[in-house]
Amino acid sequence: MIPSAGRPVLTAQAMRAAEAAAMAAGTTEIALMRRAGEGIAQAILRLAAGRPVLVLCGPGHNGGDGFVAAAALRRQRQPVRVAAFGEPRSETARWARSLWDGPVVSWDDVAPAPVLVDAIFGTGLSRAPDERIMTVLRRCADAAILRIAVDLPSGIESDAGRLLADVPAFDVTLATGAIKPSHLVQPAARCVGQVRLIDIGIPIGGGARVASLPRLPHPDASSHKYSRGMVAIVAGAMGGAAELAATAALRAGAGYVLHLDDRTGVALGPNAIVRRSYTPESLTDNRIGAIVIGPGLGRDDTARARLGAALGSGRPLVIDGDALRLIEAMALADHIGVKILTPHGGEFAHMFGDSDASKPERARKAAAATRSVVVFKGADTVIAAPDGRTIFFPPASPWLSTAGTGDVLAGTIGAMLAAGLDPLEAAEAGVWLHGEAARRCGAAFIADDLADALSAVRG
Numbered sequence: 001m002i003p004s005a006g007r008p009v010l011t012a013q014a015m016r017a018a019e020a021a022a023m024a025a026g027t028t029e030i031a032l033m034r035r036a037g038e039g040i041a042q043a044i045l046r047l048a049a050g051r052p053v054l055v056l057c058g059p060g061h062n063g064g065d066g067f068v069a070a071a072a073l074r075r076q077r078q079p080v081r082v083a084a085f086g087e088p089r090s091e092t093a094r095w096a097r098s099l100w101d102g103p104v105v106s107w108d109d110v111a112p113a114p115v116l117v118d119a120i121f122g123t124g125l126s127r128a129p130d131e132r133i134m135t136v137l138r139r140c141a142d143a144a145i146l147r148i149a150v151d152l153p154s155g156i157e158s159d160a161g162r163l164l165a166d167v168p169a170f171d172v173t174l175a176t177g178a179i180k181p182s183h184l185v186q187p188a189a190r191c192v193g194q195v196r197l198i199d200i201g202i203p204i205g206g207g208a209r210v211a212s213l214p215r216l217p218h219p220d221a222s223s224h225k226y227s228r229g230m231v232a233i234v235a236g237a238m239g240g241a242a243e244l245a246a247t248a249a250l251r252a253g254a255g256y257v258l259h260l261d262d263r264t265g266v267a268l269g270p271n272a273i274v275r276r277s278y279t280p281e282s283l284t285d286n287r288i289g290a291i292v293i294g295p296g297l298g299r300d301d302t303a304r305a306r307l308g309a310a311l312g313s314g315r316p317l318v319i320d321g322d323a324l325r326l327i328e329a330m331a332l333a334d335h336i337g338v339k340i341l342t343p344h345g346g347e348f349a350h351m352f353g354d355s356d357a358s359k360p361e362r363a364r365k366a367a368a369a370t371r372s373v374v375v376f377k378g379a380d381t382v383i384a385a386p387d388g389r390t391i392f393f394p395p396a397s398p399w400l401s402t403a404g405t406g407d408v409l410a411g412t413i414g415a416m417l418a419a420g421l422d423p424l425e426a427a428e429a430g431v432w433l434h435g436e437a438a439r440r441c442g443a444a445f446i447a448d449d450l451a452d453a454l455s456a457v458r459g
């Protein structure tokens with residue numbers, strides 16, 4: 001089992017293509033299933049710690065993995081029972097079943113065990129499973145102490161995070177070969193528990209991956225406040241939101257944070273924030289490494305004028321909140337320059353419309369259409385770049401669902417951009433720092449605490 005940070009994320013089709021390429025290079029399907037099943041067995045052995053195991057097997061290769069794993073567990077004297085739904089559908093699945101020399105319990109009569117292993121369906125699930133299948137799965141899951149899914153909990157569609165049935169919650173999911181989008185996209189992601197990767201030795205790649213610990217910029221002896229990164233926060237109707245973004249930018253490591261507003265003298269946040277009156281010219285200072293516009297901006301004519309000036313400034317932009325309500329997606333496409341958009345679901349739908357497509361597909365399409373890096377926020381934040389690269393994040397603290405945390409994120413990303421990271425890296429580093437700060441804040445924190453916690457995360 002290996003951690004999934006930084007690992008490629010493959011759709012079912014991309015996974016089949018990787019498998020086909022490995023077979024064209026000389027591996028056999030049986031060899032792949034043997035590696036998958038034995039890797040799964042090793043993981044189960046450690047997790048079960050001697051408690052009896054029940055493996056529920058389906059008719060395809062997910063079930064094949066289950067039979068290989070069950071046979072390996074039995075060889076290692078681990079108490080294990082097997083129940084199967086349907087006959088194996090392929091040569092390889094039949095081979096896997098032939099390895100199991102114990103009894104196969106009839107589906108409807110299966111008795112639960114303390115450890116449940118779901119090997120019914122994986123990436124091949126093409127439609128809602130029969131209730132007869134799901135009833136047994138839920139009954140066994142309810143009675144188990146530990147629930148382990150092979151590749152995906154059955155009833156989850158692999159690519160879009162969709163649930164095709166009422167899927168029980170699992171404790172651990174053992175992803176075979178690669179992480180799949182539904183391990184990370186909601187609502188499926190809330191059923192998978194901890195995701196562990198089982199290496200089956202096939203080369204995988206592509207432009208989608210799980211976020212990893214970012215390469216954070218650190219000051220050295222040659223650093224000064226401008227080289228650390230200068231962030232300009234364009235304030236507006238609601239001062240507090242811009243203050244949060246400014247505080248976050250400082251605490252994420254920016255050397256200089258300029259808060260531009262009319263209300264000079266109203267200092268809510270740290271004294272370290274440099275406060276100046278807003279003028280359109282103040283945005284053209286070429287020492288500014290990032291302009292953050294949107295948190296608390298308002299949607300009136302003043303807000304529009306400030307957004308226009310920011311777009312015309314030629315400086316790299318983080319566009320959030322109200323600015324996303326004012327801006328036209330088409331206008332962004334015509335704008336040449338670095339832009340990071342940070343919409344939540346409502347802002348995203350307002351800009352790009354609703355769609356049945358998956359969250360990563362929607363993010364990719366929006367990034368290409370606007371020539372921007374798009375941080376599509378939520379419990380399953382996904383980042384996409386205009387060239388299609390996509391970064392998925394493991395679920396962040398649900399305590400982030402409080403007002404102002406998006407403003408903190410915008411400031412954090414601004415600091416990363418101003419420090420010189422490229423836009424995709426800056427967005428990834430910002431979301432990572434934000435998620436880590438939230439984790440350290442524990443429960444019932446407020447956005448101000450989150451901004452303050454960034455200093456310790458940088459430390």
Ligand SMILES: NC(=O)C1=CN([C@@H]2O[C@H](COP(=O)(O)OP(=O)(O)OC[C@H]3O[C@@H](n4cnc5c(N)ncnc54)[C@H](OP(=O)(O)O)[C@@H]3O)[C@@H](O)[C@H]2O)[C@@H](O)CC1
Pocket residue numbers: 015016018019032033036058059060061062063064065089120121122123124125126127128129130150151152176177200
């Ligand atoms: N790719 C790789 O590199 C490797 C993949 N590996 C493993 O293979 C798994 C994918 O295997 P898979 O393609 O056989 O699909 P799987 O998830 O077992 O289910 C499909 C079967 O179920 C059936 N079926 C579908 N929906 C149904 C429904 N609602 N109700 C009833 N039946 C339904 C469908 O038949 P259908 O009726 O659609 O013709 C088919 O028979 C993957 O998740 C991983 O565990 C590893 O071994 C290592 C290498």
Ligand SMILES: Nc1ncnc2c1ncn2[C@@H]1O[C@H](COP(=O)(O)OP(=O)(O)O)[C@@H](O)[C@H]1O
Pocket residue numbers: 321344377378379380381395396397398399400401402403404405406407408409
């Ligand atoms: N349930 C949740 N689980 C994890 N993260 C969440 C959840 N809800 C919101 N977030 C995160 O919190 C932040 C909220 O941003 P946003 O909706 O813009 O709030 P605001 O406009 O009040 O600042 C985003 O980074 C989002 O990804």
Ligand SMILES: [K+]
Pocket residue numbers: 062118119120121122149150151152153154
């Ligand atoms: K499964």
